[in-house]
Amino acid sequence: MTGEQQAATEPTPGVGGDRHDPSTPRYDDVSQLHDTWSTPPGIIGWLSAVNHRTVGLRFIITAFVFLLLGGLLALVMRLQLMSPDSAILSADRYNQFFTLHGVTMMFLFAVPMAEGFAIYVTPLLIGTRDMAFPRLNAFGYYVYLIGGVALYVSLFLDVAPDAGWFNYPTLSGKTYSPGARIDVYTTIITFVEVSALVAAVELVATIFKQRAPGMSLSRMPLFVWAILITSLMILFAMPGVIVASVMLALDRMADTHFFVPSGGGDPLLWQHLFWWFGHPEVYIILVPGLGFISSIVTVFSRRPMFGYTAIVLSLIATGIISFGLWVHHMFTTGVPELGSSFFTAASMLIAIPAGVQIFCWIATIWGGRPVLRTPLLFVIGFIIVFVIGGISGVMVASVQFDSQVHDTYFVVAHLHYVLFGGMVFPTFGAFYYWFPKIVGRMLSERLGKWNFWLLLIGFNVTFFPMHQLGFKGMPRRVYSYDDAMGWGAENLIATVGSWIVAAGMLVFIVNVIRSWRNGEVAGDDPWNADSLEWLTPSPPPQYNFAHIPVISSRWPLWDQDRAGVYDVVSGIRSDRREVVVTSAIEADVQGLSVLARPSLTPLALALGCSVAFVGAIWSLIWVPVGAVLAYLAMAVWHWPVHDERTPPWRTPERDPRLDSTEST
Amino acid sequence: MMQVQSALDPAGAGSASIASLWWFMFAIGTVVFIGVMVATAWAFVRHRRATPAAEPLAFDKRVDDADDKRASRVVGIAAATTVAILIVTFALSLGTSRANARLATEDGAEIEIVGVQWWWEVRYLDSLPSRVVRTANELHLPAGRSVRLKLRSRDVIHSFWAPNLHGKMDMIPGRENTIWVRADRPGTYRAQCAEFCGLQHTRMAMAVVIHEAPEYDAWLESLRAPARIQSDSLAIAGAAAFVRLPCAACHMIRGTDALGQAGPDLTHFARRLTIAAGELPNTPANLSAWLANPQAIKPGNHMPNVSLSPADLSALVAYLSGLQ
């Protein structure tokens, strides 16, 4: 470094760029930041976008579309079940519908929706400019999109999976399910899980290494904690279903005998592998929802969260215990009594962290000055619905009780209460809470109230009677029933309720469309919130923050006096995508990292994988073809690129170790 | 005829103990739910007067330390209560398991039920192989005696569930599961398949008939007899048609040349209450409709439409209806 530049590195009040010579690197130049971080224009630019907010928003919108599609399937199913012996759907179609409904909601809506928010909001909440591996991010999205679209195409080609979302062999084996339907299932599931895994790796790396200086783990927002725990759970859980799917695919295509009893295999092996994943999966869906709730409760009670530490510990406990519950989905398979009692105990244990969090939220509201805006309404909805679902969960954790209600509408009621309560209500709260940040305009409060009440009432009307149906012996996954069974009234009520839910969804859509154009302008921080995303304009600029904040509190926007000045980092180059790297626990500054620029390689890699995976449903020829394509894309991806605007990597004024290989 | 199913109207020891477990958990659950709701409502109502609805969202830094102390205490108590409730629930749940495990006895009768897409094969076992009797699509049990049900599957996973009688248990290919049941109240109940088993999972049910014990023994003895020889000419024609047509390839009628195993045993078909695994009441008209077009009545089931002349059809109906 020249002496002159050295001098410029002294901390100076206020921050500016050195604008003079274009050949020397420039620092903290806001106008240049804009160019550096924007996505190129045009369709190519659109396909090559890697910015976390672009990718995150794409996840959110796509996942919402899948919610509507999955919901639409449910509405048709409800019409079919509205009255005895109706013939709107054939048995065959109904089986495809409920399978697709479950798969869509679990894999294409709930997990990606949470990921979308995580990808969009996490970097803002932790004060960085993008995720650690932007291209991987884009890859994850394309994989998800292609997988989801392929699944719905299969419905129109009449090859949609039809053995339920947990797809038990031997029914799903090749003897009892010939044809391509189950192959579509194994392929799409594996494919979509890859997307979740990629996002998880990336969120973990970003959260550990890119928090704003000073944001030690103990100052991390609860939402970020929730995402961290979720991501770690994904890493350990998803491989279960991937291994199971691959084994099933081999059973079907290569005549192996993993699940075939006559060849020494065991159909229960599938159940163990699937639920090893499947149970954590439901908490993978729940925990981000708990994160939404924590954010909203803090802001709308207008006080710091009561019991921050207790909540963090509860989240961690939930994450760990959730790996010890899987057998509670298999109580009726004849597992030994002693073993199942262990799983009963573990399942009841997990009610404790859930309860502690709910108590802490209530205490926060009680000790604060709550303002009943729409996001907080959804928190109330969450508490009502989730507690009912949680209590019915504790009930079904009892082996003997479960032996009565397992695989009946009682369980259908339980799973919707916890999923809708634990995931859908918080997500709607998050929509209302973060919409102003994402779009720059407020959603209408008036429509928001309609939205809320229709969902709350509609939901309970739909699903409460299902408990009763369970006791009356209505099994799940039946396409019809006889009048004499006496299930007509409850089913009719449930169907009416499902249309009230649909009306609530429509109100939301109307609200979004109206507010997107004409909503009240939000400003940087319409809620007077506590966390960093509200420090920057709405919607945030390409580079998120003009200056990276330095944190000294758990509630930075509340504790750092608004009227005063904010502490920030200086000396970040604005001519390339540089972010600050900090230590994993204390978030002390360690260095800088240069992130990847927009690129088409993620799309190319996703296409290569699609050819291999989706092609395999029809012919194994496609596997090598796709693998070669993917390999080429990977090679290009990892080939070091020199940023032409960056001086050669051995520039004298920088540390010679400067590595111009862009990170992944 | 068959009673409407209900897990809460027990006719057997298993569902009785589970129903009482349920009522206990229901009571506790209601209390917990109301407790949480009241706490939530109170958390809001406390501020009613202090906070005008239209107030701007200004951040209120003041956290009342005394308040938080109180809250800590209440949260602590609530958590401890949660733990206590869970322990009690766990203990009761375990107790119910024990109670139902005690239904096992040394010398109980054994009945094997095999799930098949989409019907049930039922075998009344006996230590003497010659006394084992194979039938289908209906389960008879003695009141007041513990019976061991051995559950197996021929193809995919099914689950045997008679809500009024006992909890369900899966039938898994390659394994044998066991439940001990004790029926207490004579009557006719319904059982059905609870695990999704493919296209006609919906229509896989059967009647469960509970007799007084002596009556049951007599009934079982009579079941061991081969098919009744009928003298009515139409029925004789039917018996001939049955072996001439493909029927015999799939169905067994003991005492005749029909030895098929693929479909339900029909030796005493006329005694059954239903046709095709609970699908239709067993009347001659329904039987005729079933034989004429089983695929219309239970689409996709594994009995093909066999084209029958009207004469064959009425002969078969007469014959099968006579198989008391």
Next chain:
Amino acid sequence: MNVRAVLDVRTLSPYSYRNDGALWWGMMGMIVIESAVFAMLAASYFYLKTQSAEWPLGGYDAPKLLLPSINTGVLIASSLVMHWADKGVAKNDQRRLRVGMIVAALLAAMFLVLKYVEYSDVPYRWDTNAYGSIVWTIIGFHSVHVMVLLAKTMVVATLAMRGYFDPYRRLGVIINGMYWHFVVAVWIPLYVMLYWSPRW
């Protein structure tokens, strides 16, 4: 918004090559996932074993030990060589890097050839019974990993030939090495499980 610069990072180095940078965490994430996959396969192996009266199923002998044991040695050797090459580039010894990478790759290739030899001779196939299924799947899955190693190393080696790496710019080598060592390390428990556990 008024800001005050309290922390200047101008002189800090790009961090990504250090061993707890984001990329390191990313690679760890990848390794956790892959380990979980192998763990699931191993759990399935033991599950099937406990469900069966005999193991290997079908009355076959437990697999022979000699060839796979030698082969395991070959694989471990490749890892050592790779490590040696890594250390070479740290000292800016370009020759050592090139030679090391090529030798490691040759050893890995040899491992694959020996595996091929071994498995062209076993009496059961994947479609014989569940034992064959799980063994062949694990071997196949691991071998695919070794192939991926070779493919990855081809890219890195090409760069090495062009003299791209030096003591400061060797992230590619480090990451390649990490994955290499993982694929070798994961083989060792698999080896014990596949070749020794049937004898227990």
